[in-house]
Amino acid sequence: MTGLRIEEHPVLDFPKRKKVKFFFEGKEMEGYEGEPIAAALHAAGVKVLHHSLKLGRPRGFFCAIGNCSSCLMIVDGVPNVRACTEKLREGMRVERQVGRGPSLAAR
Amino acid sequence: MEYELVVVGGGPAGLSGALKAAQNGVRVAIVDRQEELGGQLVKQTHKFFGWSRRGAGIRGIEIGRRLRNAVLAQPHITVFTGTEALGYYPDNSLLIEGPSGVSRITGKTFLFATGAQERMILFPGNDLPGVYGAGAVQTLMNVYGVRPGRSVLMVGSGNIGLIVSYQLRQAGVAVRAIVEALPQIGGYAVHASKVRRLGIPILTRHSIKEAHGKECVEGATIWELDDKFRGIPGTEKDLDVDVICLATGLTPLGDLLWQAGVSMTYVPELGGFVPIYDENMETERPGIFVAGDAAGIEEASTAMLCGEIAGLAVAAKLGKIPRHRFEEERNVLARELAALRSGPLSSKVRTGYERIRALVQGRRGS
Numbered sequence: 001m002t003g004l005r006i007e008e009h010p011v012l013d014f015p016k017r018k019k020v021k022f023f024f025e026g027k028e029m030e031g032y033e034g035e036p037i038a039a040a041l042h043a044a045g046v047k048v049l050h051h052s053l054k055l056g057r058p059r060g061f062f063c064a065i066g067n068c069s070s071c072l073m074i075v076d077g078v079p080n081v082r083a084c085t086e087k088l089r090e091g092m093r094v095e096r097q098v099g100r101g102p103s104l105a106a107r
Numbered sequence: 108m109e110y111e112l113v114v115v116g117g118g119p120a121g122l123s124g125a126l127k128a129a130q131n132g133v134r135v136a137i138v139d140r141q142e143e144l145g146g147q148l149v150k151q152t153h154k155f156f157g158w159s160r161r162g163a164g165i166r167g168i169e170i171g172r173r174l175r176n177a178v179l180a181q182p183h184i185t186v187f188t189g190t191e192a193l194g195y196y197p198d199n200s201l202l203i204e205g206p207s208g209v210s211r212i213t214g215k216t217f218l219f220a221t222g223a224q225e226r227m228i229l230f231p232g233n234d235l236p237g238v239y240g241a242g243a244v245q246t247l248m249n250v251y252g253v254r255p256g257r258s259v260l261m262v263g264s265g266n267i268g269l270i271v272s273y274q275l276r277q278a279g280v281a282v283r284a285i286v287e288a289l290p291q292i293g294g295y296a297v298h299a300s301k302v303r304r305l306g307i308p309i310l311t312r313h314s315i316k317e318a319h320g321k322e323c324v325e326g327a328t329i330w331e332l333d334d335k336f337r338g339i340p341g342t343e344k345d346l347d348v349d350v351i352c353l354a355t356g357l358t359p360l361g362d363l364l365w366q367a368g369v370s371m372t373y374v375p376e377l378g379g380f381v382p383i384y385d386e387n388m389e390t391e392r393p394g395i396f397v398a399g400d401a402a403g404i405e406e407a408s409t410a411m412l413c414g415e416i417a418g419l420a421v422a423a424k425l426g427k428i429p430r431h432r433f434e435e436e437r438n439v440l441a442r443e444l445a446a447l448r449s450g451p452l453s454s455k456v457r458t459g460y461e462r463i464r465a466l467v468q469g470r471r472g473s
Contacts, residue, residue: 006252006278011152011166014252039251047236047323058322060236064243066140067224067360084243085140 004043020090031088038064038071038083041094049073049083053099073097079104110136110185112421113201113214115192115363118146119407120399120414121220122174127418128218129183132427136212137184138203140191144178145171146222146399147242148407150249152277153270153298155408167407168249174411187212192221195367199394216394216421219364220414223357223378223400228262231317237324241271241354248278256350260327261285262315265293266406268354272302275352283346286313286329288336295452316343318351327351357404369395372466376459377403385467386441387420388413396421403463405456412444 006014017032024046031040038049038061049071050059061071066085075081076093079101083094112128114121117139125135143149151167178184190205200213225240227233237256239247241263244255259280261272264287272282285302290311292299299309312332319326331342358379361371369390370383382390382397389396396417399410416437423433448457 004254004256006248006254009252010277012168012249012252035251039247039253042247042255043253049236052234057234058236059234060323061239062227062243063225063240064246 004045020088022088022090022092022094024094025096026093033089034087036064036084037073037075037081037086037088037092037094040088041083048096050096051098056098072101074101108136108185109213109215110134111215111425112136112218112418113138113212113216114218114220115139115201116146116220116222116399116401117141117144117178117186117188118220118222118399118410119148119170119174120222120401120410120417121146121218122178123411123414124218124220124396124398124418124421125184125414126174126177126181127415128421129181129418131419131422133183133418133422133425135184136187136214137178138187138190138192138201138212140189142189144175144186144188147245148174150242150245151270151407152249152274170407192363195363197368215425216396217367218388218396218398218414218417218421219367219382219401220397220399220410220417221360221363221401223404224360225353226356226358226378228315228353228355230315232320232324233318235318235320235324236322237320237349238318238351238353241267241352244350244352245271245274248280249274254278254280255352256324256348257281258283258348259350259352260315260329260346260348261352261354263287263293263354263356264299264309264311265354265356266295266298267357268352269294269298269302271352271354272307273298273305276305276307280350282307283348284313284329285309286315287311288314288332314338315351324349324351357400359401359404361401364390364395364397364401367395368392369397372463374403374459374462376455376462377405381459381463383463383466383470386416386464387423387437388417389420389424391470394424403456403459409444409447412440412447416440416444 020033047060048058061084062068064084071083072080073083074095111134114125114137148167148171193202200211316328316330330338371380384390398413398417
């Protein structure tokens with residue numbers, strides 16, 4: 001994992017968790033089980049999670065607590081999943097969403 | 108399921124309200140969308156001020172832990188975590204979605220302690236990934252152990268901006284500067300001194316002009332402001348940052364209150380639209396109470412006290428405690444609250460609450 005993970009902290013302890021593999025845009029990545037998808041992606045250097053509806057502008061997370069809808073992604077085929085609160089699981093398939101994402105009816 | 112009190116929001120205000128009500132015999136349900144109770148306390152690694160019996164000298168995370176443990180040990184309280192409140196219905200029910208799907212719970216009374224959300228400010232590039240709310244930065248690094256980037260521009264020198272700058276340094280992230288549009292620093296001097304001792308410049312009368320980057324933030328330009336808060340051309344400075352952190356204030360999260368038909372009013376000193384409520388934290392819809400940032404942007408110590416007042420008022424309304432005992436205890440809490448709000452930095456919120464009091468009194472008089 002990259003240098004964005006905090007290994008030592010003067011106040012906090014981050015207990016070691018289980019590493020899991022997941023897929024981002026088809027590419028295999030590693031993160032910790034139970035952390036939000038956005039945290040795992042950020043630690044892996046992925047900041048763009050979404051593209052805006054009208055202008056296709058890149059979007060990352062903004063509030064990180066499930067309020068703002070800036071981080072909506074397609075997770076295991078389901079669009080509009082909040083990557084900042086959805087927990088990472090082994091084998092998850094995560095994709096960037098454009099606008100509203102694919103219609104569920106088309107699946 | 109029917110409860111005597113349904114609390115929406117398990118932060119300092121909601122938990123304090125739930126505890127106070129339950130201790131007086133009220134059957135309570137708490138609904139919170141996070142997995143862990145505590146609200147924003149779960150990421151506050153700094154020590155609190157105020158009085159020792161109100162948690163001064165204790166880190167926010169520890170205050171959250173104590174509240175959480177007290178709530179979990181309280182047999183009158185049922186906790187629904189990982190559960191979102193989707194809507195309030197006029198038959199006193201709340202639609203919730205949790206791990207076991209969508210269901211409905213009803214309450215004789217409600218306490219909406221739904222907190223706040225971060226305010227966005229306008230500048231070119233403010234939608235780029237890398238522009239994050241200060242709360243988001245805190246969550247990412249203090250809860251999940253991930254740094255937001257390597258180098259940060261902090262916008263806003265209120266307590267949140269100062270504290271998060273300090274925490275960024277604790278996590279090993281550089282803070283290039285803190286810019287503040289006003290001529291003076293917004294937060295407590297003790298936080299500002301801590302940050303300055305670390306060598307982080309606090310630039311008053313400065314703001315961000317624009318963010319640079321194609322896919323995400325690759326830099327920022329700041330500039331000086333004149334007396335009318337306009338940027339002064341020629342004073343621009345480029346900063347090599349990959350994160351722009353916005354600590355430009357919070358606004359109450361009132362969606363459920365609006366939806367429940369509670370009367371709201373715009374009070375800029377309290378962060379935006381807030382519910383109109385009386386000295387017992389009860390809104391104009393009888394049985395709906397509010398506390399914490401949803402009732403006006405303040406801080407955790409006052410949120411806990413307001414929560415307690417609301418919890419006590421619920422117990423009194425439901426006839427669990429005699430009126431005189433309620434008034435006695437409420438007055439003690441109200442005095443404590445007034446003392447916490449007596450400092451010079453609270454003058455803004457005092458003005459805000461006076462506006463609400465005046466509104467309530469005006470309506471009672473008419």
